[in-house]
Amino acid sequence: MKIVELLAKELQNEYQITKEFIAKFPEKKTDYKPHEKSMDITTLTNHIVEIFSWPALILTTDKLDFTAGDYKPTSFTSVQDLQKKLDEDYQSGEKALKNATDEELNNNWKIVAGDTVYADYSKYEAIRHALNQITHHRAQLGVYYRLLEISLPSSYGPSADSQKF
Numbered sequence: 040m041k042i043v044e045l046l047a048k049e050l051q052n053e054y055q056i057t058k059e060f061i062a063k064f065p066e067k068k069t070d071y072k073p074h075e076k077s078m079d080i081t082t083l084t085n086h087i088v089e090i091f092s093w094p095a096l097i098l099t100t101d102k103l104d105f106t107a108g109d110y111k112p113t114s115f116t117s118v119q120d121l122q123k124k125l126d127e128d129y130q131s132g133e134k135a136l137k138n139a140t141d142e143e144l145n146n147n148w149k150i151v152a153g154d155t156v157y158a159d160y161s162k163y164e165a166i167r168h169a170l171n172q173i174t175h176h177r178a179q180l181g182v183y184y185r186l187l188e189i190s191l192p193s194s195y196g197p198s199a200d201s202q203k204f
Contacts (some may be wrong), residue, residue, distance in 0.1 A: 042144060046094070046166055053173045054091060054129045058084040059192035060177055061088065061121045063156045063184060069116045074184050080183050085113050088121055092128035093169040095135035097148050102163050106153035136166075 061084070065071070069081045078086070089112070096103065103109050115121045144163035149156055160168065181191050190200035 042141045042163065043136050043139045046163075046170070047133055048183075050094065050129070050136065052092065053170060054125070054133075055088060056192070056194050057091075057125060057173065057177060057178055058122070059187055060180055060184075061125055062118060063189050063192065064118050064121055065184075065187055065189060066117055068187060071181060071183065071187065078179075080180070081114060082112070082125075083176060083180055084121060085115055085124075087173060088115075088125045088128055089113060090128075090169050090173050090176070091125060093195050094132040094166050096134045097165045097169070098143060101147065102149040102151055104151050104153070106151070116189060123142070177183055183199045 064084055065080065070079050072079045100109075113124060115124055144161060144166070146162050148160050148162045148165040150158040158165070158168070177194070181194075184191055191198040193201045
């Protein structure tokens with residue numbers, strides 16, 4: 040199996056899990072954050088959703104430059120809008136991976152703000168980082184849900200809330 044096929048399969052698995060989390064987004068708690076230094080739940084959830092399009096961004100550009108305005112965050116607050124954005128961004132990422140070659144993954148990709156370099160990766164490393172970010176931030180969202188008494192869906196096996204005792 041090609042590396043791009045493995046990445047596409049992993050993206051699909053993360054998408055299936057994330058759909059369950061988005062379905063539980065608390066529309067009446069959009070400003071919630073567990074600590075003053077934490078992201079609010081809306082920003083966090085939108086960020087998770089947007090990461091699904093990163094494979095397309097990574098494979099079609101050589102960098103993300105915050106100074107140039109390359110990143111424009113979204114701020115959806117309804118389950119319906121978040122699910123639609125997740126579907127669109129997943130389809131974008133999936134299509135890019137299906138049209139990519141393993142050789143393209145060796146090319147360089149950076150995250151910068153003007154002359155300041157935050158990350159310097161191969162495209163493979165950047166996509167792996169994006170997949171890790173989905174998992175990382177979704178786990179954060181799980182903590183928010185737990186603190187808000189929202190039952191957690193299963194991720195890589197049953198959650199305490201999905202098990203039947």
